[in-house]
Amino acid sequence: MAVNKIYSSCDGAVADIPDGAVVMIGGFGSYGGLPINLIVALAKQGARNLTVIANQGGVGFELSKRIKPGGYQDIGALYAKGQVKKFIGSVPALGGMPPTSPLETLHREGEVEIEIVPQGTLAERIRAGAGGLGGFYTPTGVGTPVETGKEKKTISGKEYLLELPLTADFALIKAHKADTAGNLVYRGTARCFNPVMAMAAKTTIVEVDELVQPGELDPEAIVTPYLFVSRIVEVQR
């Protein structure tokens, strides 16, 4: 029996995210790959004590006007409502931004815990979680504050750190097109963290620019196969 994955609204798609959930949020840097409409719906829904795993912490609506005329909502919308207890990512604020992003302010005030992870390690921890691996050894971070508390191993004369997998209860991601089965294709650099996060959550929710029928996407060009995708919302942006 075919499962209906199509939701008519972002509000409906995120309605059951509970307090305390671990949520991955796709994107890189500013606006491009961010599932902005799902983030706004989650902010409205109000789930609290979330652990958010994302490459960047977001800058919040006010600072976003420096990046895009008129501004845009990002993960900052969740901090503004006190929904996040922990952030795991490589860039708590965007580079070059003043240290006044909502996340950094809350962190200074002791409201939000931050785990800073090198970006490649973040991507690989998510891929390891998605692929059922117990972790991996990486040379990244050896001899730096990142190695604190981690197992170190010398392989063929080179030092590596053991990094552990990351998984999530929910992933909120952005793709360009989905078919109704859930196959996804992306556009340009908006791909970034979205495909690995799509694979690493129990429930993956995607917002897409365009929803098409099975057969309309070239099967040779599918980036995220449909079994990873639970819910799809078509939304104009």
Next chain:
Amino acid sequence: MKIRLDEQTIALRAAKEFEDGMVINLGYGMPGLCANAIPDGRTIHFHSENGVLGYGALGTDEEKDYELINASDQPVSRIPGMCFFDSALSFDMIRGRHVDLVVLGAYQVSQEGDLANWGRPGRPATGMGGGMDLAVGCKRLIVVMLHTTKEGAPRIVKQCSFPLTARNCVDKIFTDLAVIEVTKQGLVLKEVAPAWTPEEVQALTEAPLILAGDLKEIEL
């Protein structure tokens, strides 16, 4: 006249290191200026860790496509042959030594080529982004930076006091005063800015400098 080079000129000198056919990743800030300073006649394949290889010239903010950016959030242009991939694959390219040259900014570089470029004591950390992976994974790492802090303190030091990005990773340093190569014997002063003497550069450098036999003025 004794001047310090401006950032555009530092980038212009650093970009002379770009060889035809290289895969190159430019870090955040001053390194990005190198994109528009490629020596004539050389084809460079720019890689960006957010998942693009072979992008074209930097675009303008007016026509910015937010789904076509480099890791510094600058708009880039489409050219034939470019390709997109996800973040995990992008860092396979980086850690797996498939990127020929990386250009990064720095707060400090040590005499052993240690790099500190992501956090300053007492300031909120903006995060290292992809810098640590780039520093350990690339075949060759060059740094573009100002020789001293705003207050005049040396940034090229015996030992970094700021949190490290990676150890023993820097191959060459390009500043507003000098070009310095990191070697097993120590830091070798290869070039100095016009009208500066090696002694004047050393006075602004904490780590000892070895004068290159062919020491010369920076040429562009």
